[in-house]
Amino acid sequence: MADADAAAIRAERGDWMGEHLAMYLESGGAKGHIVDLSSVGGRAMTTHCLIRYTGRKSGRTYVKPLIYGNVGGEIVVVASKGGADTHPEWYLSILANETIGVQVATQAFEATWREPEGTERHQVWEYMSHLYPPYIAYQRSTSRHIPLVMLSPGRPVDVFTPASS
Template sequence: MGDADAASIAKAQGGFMAEHLKAYLASGGTQGHILDLSGSGGHALTTNCLIKYVGRKSGKEYVTPLIYGNVGGEIVVVASKGGADTHPEWYLNIRESETIGVQIATQAFEATWREPEYEERHHVWSYMTHLYPPYLGYQSSTTRHIPVVMLRIGHSIPVFTA
């Protein structure tokens, strides 16, 4: 899938991501943590977190909602960008930082991040494609190796606000 195709997917979502983020932030995490993504090939009870990071060029803070899983006590997110040929901006930005913020429902934490390799990555990727089967189609539509990011939770921080 080319970036133009990914842009058309984003446009077709009609602001869903922005509305999801707005509800998550406005509710302090009581809304938006679990979504029904069965209409897009996912599951009815899909968990979503928020990540907070700093833009590598702008220096601004950004918050992005992402599907997440939990493997061995670490939060796992996937930098799929719907199968686009380029990495998502959030992924490029967190690569420039040692820590980011992560909010799960009504709790937020500072987290360090890493990318699993080899057999561990295979295991984690398999788990994440079970949580959200469209990831398989995203990977097959691009030559880009879709990154898997694992977050190790640290100390508590205030929940994110708009």
């Protein structure tokens, strides 16, 4: 899928990601963790985390809501960008950092990250595609290899706030 197509889909859906992020942050994670994505091909009980990272070019702090899964105690997120031909900025930015902040519901922590490879990657992809079936169409629509990121929880941190993004 061309980046312009992905942008058009985002525009059609309005600022739902911004509204979702605001709800998650303003509630301290009490709201926004589970979202009904059945209207866009997802599941009614889709789990979301927040990631907080430093922009690789700007040096600014950003917070993004992402669908996540849990595999063996690691949080898994998918750098899909809706099947666009380029990686999402958050993914490119975390490549430049050893750790990022993660919030799952009302719990926040610092996390290290890694990308699964080989058989493990295949198994994790299957799991994440089951959690959010549109990932399959996203991968089919682009020639890029959509990255999977495994986040290992570390030390606890304060929950994210609107001021932290």
